[in-house]
Amino acid sequence: MRLTATGANARTAAVAALLVAGVTIVQAILQSVADALSILVYAASPVAVGYPPGSDAVGSFAATTASLGLAVAPVALGVFLAFWLLVPLTAELHVGRVALRSLVASAVAAAVALAIGAVVAAVDAAATAGPLFGNAFPRPDSSTLFQSLSMTVQSALYTFVAVTPVVILVGVVVWLWVARVSPAPSGA
């Protein structure tokens, strides 16, 4: 951590985290609009007889809200922590270094998403009603836990793949901003 946990680095990291959150939220909203198009896709498909279209639209927006909680917030948190404490963006860095540090920040973000997702999966599995006393008591279900944990790993990997270009883009833009606000002392 050395001297990286400064107020300036925290400000830069917060700006980067907000930008990442902003971009991924806009992406999630646009994606749910595209998801809502599925209603028309299925309605137009030959197999859709008596398909209830409304439920799908509600479902896609509900999924967006869930993804905001389970993907965007942990990713923003991870990006903030990484750019604040581990790999701060400073004016004297070169483009290659900025990209590398952003890659690290993206990996940290995916790891935070994985950790939070795993906790949610464990709580979910523990809350699954077991057969004891007419399903009256929650009972940890190991097979459910394994399945939801592997799905959590999978979704964290997908998150990493999707979010990496966004984090690198934000890293480069924030670095340009930092360099403009406080140029490197020695022109590098």
Added chain:
Amino acid sequence: MAQSLQERATRANARTAGAAAVIVIAVITVQAILRAVIAVFSTLAYSTTEQSYLQNVFAPVAGLGVEFGTTVLPVAIGVFLAFWLLVPLTADLRIAGVAVRSLAAAGIGAALSLVFTAVYSGSSLLFGAQSIGYAVFGTLQSALYTFVGVTPVVLLAGFLAWLWISKPTPAAPAA
């Protein structure tokens, strides 16, 4: 936009546009391959019990060819043409200008992807695989997904290409 098309279609602009298009191709190809690998492994994780899953293990890998033809290639061509002929990246641009031009390039790339996907869906329509409405809405949907996914990548490529053609130390801009 004051320049004519001929004035913008310079060799220097083509070189910058080519660099941006290569970055876009590289990033979205790697993304597609990684997604296919994750999909294969997740299918394997479930296939221990269900025999039927095993048949589909390598379906994501087979889908890569279609994805390359309907997404990667058209987006790269669109980005190249946009940065070469319509919204060239020049050293005198500001950050916001680069962002807006890259957004335009992403839109053009997605539009080209729409055309390529429409041709692909249309050809499968000929074989009676799906209905017209299904093909039309499915194509629109996939183009929208492409635009959403590819926009940050094109912005990133735009910034990197712009930094490359700008002065050696972008940390100290002229203005």
